[in-house]
Amino acid sequence: MKYTTLGKTGLQVSVVGLGGIPVQRTDVKEAREIVEECMKQGINYLDTARGYTVSEEFFGEALKDCRDKWILATKSMSRDYEGMKKDIEISLHNLQTDYIDLYQIHNIKTDEEIEKCFGENGAYKALVEAKEAGKIGHIGATAHSLEAFAKLIREYEDKIETMMFPYSIVENQGAELIHECAEKNIGFIVMKPIAGGNIDNTVLALKYIVNNPDCTIVIPGMGNAEEVRQNTCEEVFQPLTAEDEEECKKIVKEVGSQFCRRCGYCAPCPQGINIPSNFLFVNYKRKYGLADWAKSRYATLDKNASDCVKCGLCETRCPYDLPIRDMLEKVAKDMDY
Ligand code: SF4
Numbered sequence: 001m002k003y004t005t006l007g008k009t010g011l012q013v014s015v016v017g018l019g020g021i022p023v024q025r026t027d028v029k030e031a032r033e034i035v036e037e038c039m040k041q042g043i044n045y046l047d048t049a050r051g052y053t054v055s056e057e058f059f060g061e062a063l064k065d066c067r068d069k070w071i072l073a074t075k076s077m078s079r080d081y082e083g084m085k086k087d088i089e090i091s092l093h094n095l096q097t098d099y100i101d102l103y104q105i106h107n108i109k110t111d112e113e114i115e116k117c118f119g120e121n122g123a124y125k126a127l128v129e130a131k132e133a134g135k136i137g138h139i140g141a142t143a144h145s146l147e148a149f150a151k152l153i154r155e156y157e158d159k160i161e162t163m164m165f166p167y168s169i170v171e172n173q174g175a176e177l178i179h180e181c182a183e184k185n186i187g188f189i190v191m192k193p194i195a196g197g198n199i200d201n202t203v204l205a206l207k208y209i210v211n212n213p214d215c216t217i218v219i220p221g222m223g224n225a226e227e228v229r230q231n232t233c234e235e236v237f238q239p240l241t242a243e244d245e246e247e248c249k250k251i252v253k254e255v256g257s258q259f260c261r262r263c264g265y266c267a268p269c270p271q272g273i274n275i276p277s278n279f280l281f282v283n284y285k286r287k288y289g290l291a292d293w294a295k296s297r298y299a300t301l302d303k304n305a306s307d308c309v310k311c312g313l314c315e316t317r318c319p320y321d322l323p324i325r326d327m328l329e330k331v332a333k334d335m336d337y
């Protein structure tokens with residue numbers, strides 16, 4: 001395992017951390033096994049979220065006797081002061097700890113959300129209070145859209161210490177902003193390293209990220225001890241070879257032609273469909289086997305794939321020429337709507 005400093009937080013983290021989405025399909029016993037294997041392999045960073053159903057609770061149980069060996073990160077979708085204050089307490093309770101190392105504002109999407117979070121009675125105020133009270137150590141943010149990413153690291157760089165955004169062999173639209181994070185010493189946390197399950201060669205996917213000096217830490221979701229061993233094998237920490245580069249190009253060609261990068265250029269859809277979210281949620285079902293969770297997230301969308309009237313406007317805007325109408329039809333079928 002290799003270790004590095006998580007930007008301004010000063011925390012010493014393993015460059016591969018434990019992502020907490022797949023633990024939802026396990027139980028407390030398996031969560032313990034995952035945690036134990038991670039420690040064996042030198043992983044000391046764990047990322048979960050209020051929104052990952054039982055994830056915080058399972059990890060709370062699993063970390064009972066080894067909390068001090070871990071740098072613990074979680075996040076909340078709350079945007080206002082009261083909501084965030086409440087969520088911090090719930091996270092502390094669920095994780096069975098009195099201190100969370102990093103608390104993140106989860107998946108900020110729009111300018112309005114950003115302004116609300118950092119406004120007078122916003123979530124950020126509750127995070128600062130918790131930090132002053134010694135309940136959390138550091139404050140970060142996560143996003144899926146480039147616009148939110150850019151705004152957060154350019155206009156709120158004095159407030160956030162870490163930033164999380166998707167990055168992978170097939171999803172490198174954030175590369176310039178990730179470099180900006182490195183220049184500003186904002187710890188950059190890579191989510192979706194295997195592009196939501198679209199890349200089969202996990203070892204190469206992680207190696208690609210570990211070899212990018214702008215990326216601080218990558219947090220692949222791991223649902224059993226075998227996945228932990230695979231994601232921490234020696235190969236992950238070797239330099240990329242010419243063969244690897246060739247393989248990456250092949251993956252981009254194969255996966256890239258049918259893969260949504262969540263760039264958002266297809267918006268707005270006249271029917272009000274959030275196109276990238278439809279693809280994101282269906283992947284939780286298809287690739288992670290989290291059918292119930294995927295469907296519950298899908299159900300929160302005001303409009304979904306079945307509302308598509310096939311006007312084709314989005315396809316004229318997608319820089320990756322994705323057959324969005326066909327893809328949405330498959331999403332609608334998959335989600336039983
Ligand atoms: S084809 Fe469907 S998703 Fe695309 S813009 Fe038209 S209604 Fe929206």
Ligand code: SF4
Pocket residue numbers: 259260261262263264265266267275276317318319320322324
């Ligand atoms: S469908 Fe195309 S334009 Fe829309 S978010 Fe995905 S990659 Fe971007």
